[in-house]
Amino acid sequence: MPASTMDKDWLRFHPNPSKPRFRPPPGAVDAHCHVFGPAAVFPYAPERKYTPCDASKDQLFALRDLLGFERNVIVQATCHGSDNRALLDAIAHSNGRARGVASVAPNVSDAELHRLHEAGIRGVRFNFLRRLADFTPREVLMDIAKRIAPLGWHVVVYFEAQDLPELWDFFTRLPTTVVVDHMGRPDVSQPVDGPQFERFVRLMREHPNVWSKVSCPERLSVSGSPAYDDVVPFAQRLVETFPDRVLWGTDWPHPNLKTHMPDDGTLVDMIPRIARTAQLQQQLLVDNPMRLYWA
Ligand SMILES: O=C(O)/C=C(\CC(=O)C(=O)O)C(=O)O
Incomplete structure (x- = not known):
């Protein structure tokens, strides 16, 4: 089997997403998306x-324009390991409209970290989902975090809600800004003020x-597509409680979804349901990502 034969149960991204009715404010950033190959x-x-x-930079940039966004933060996906070339190529061809979050090997040199910074990388991602990444000892990750801190970078962490108790001490010792993917993947069939989400708050x-x-309402929802109603209170709560520390992203091209593929236009149309004022939308889509990635 050639190395690039996609998984049999792989769902391709939506072939013709709709134009959203919601118009993002000028300068809006899609702060979580990927390129594949x-x-x-x-x-x-x-x-x-x-x-x-494959999900190329040109397809990502076409989606950005269709959805009414101006910028992308491209996050290294585990299928590329710590080989960031596809990510760096996308940033290099974005006319300054993309920044990135990389994965780096524990033995990455300081010279390489500086090269990545020059190329537009502003963070590293630690992935704690067992189905996606092999275990790396915490002290190895902490060492990487200490080395990227002087560059002003942050750490993006991806984990599932039931693992937060075990990861708590590690996360709270990190010497950088820590950005959690997809609200820490709560079980949205539990109450928004129940013990699991309270822990994350x-x-x-x-x-x-x-x-x-x-x-990622499409990843978390139990009630399902296209309304994803059960995810809304969770996102709303974070946006309203921490308006200056939330980011939004499409998660295009939606890796590893098994039940359905969302229409990205529909996902954008959820934004006014989770950020209910123009001020909250401006912070979520423009001010916060610009502060973190383009300052
Ligand atoms: O796109 C995401 O954020 C989520 C992913 C993929 C992923 O994280 C990766 O490949 O690195 C998932 O839950 O499978």
Whole structure:
């Protein structure tokens, strides 16, 4: 089987997303999206846990324009391991309209970190989902965090809500801003003021360096597409409690979804339901990501 044959159950991203009715404010940033390959140019990593369909920078930039956004933050996906070439190529061809979050190997040199900074990288991602990444000892990750801190970078963490108690001490010792993917993946069938989500809110309340992406209703929802009603109160709560520490992203091209593929226009149309005033929308989509990625 050629290395780039996508997984049999892989769902391709939506072929023709709708134009959203909601118009993002000028300068809006899609702060969580990925590029995949193309594998013929940027092969997927041998240690990957999934093989996606190619999702190129040109397709990402076309989506950005369709949705009414101006900028992207491209997050290294685990299928590319710590080979950031596809990500760097996308940033290099964005006319300054993309920044990135990389994955780096523990032995990355300081010279390489500086090169990544010059190329537009502003953070590293630590992935704690067992289905996506092999275990790396915490002290190895802490060492990486200490080395990127002087560059002004942040750490993006991806984990599931039931793992937060075990990860709490590690997260709260990180010496940088910490950005949590997809609200820490709550079980949205539990109450928004129940113990599980309260724990996450407490993490943000007690640690002002912790931010959250209020992203991925399509991944978290139990009630389902296209309204994703059950996710709205969770995102709304974070946006209204921590208006200056939330980010929003499409998560295009939506890796590893198994039940359906969202229409990205529909996802954008959820924004006014979770950020209910123009001021909150401006912070979520413009002010916060600009402060973190373009300051
Ligand atoms: O796109 C996301 O954020 C979520 C992913 C993929 C991922 O994180 C990765 O490949 O690095 C997931 O839950 O499978």
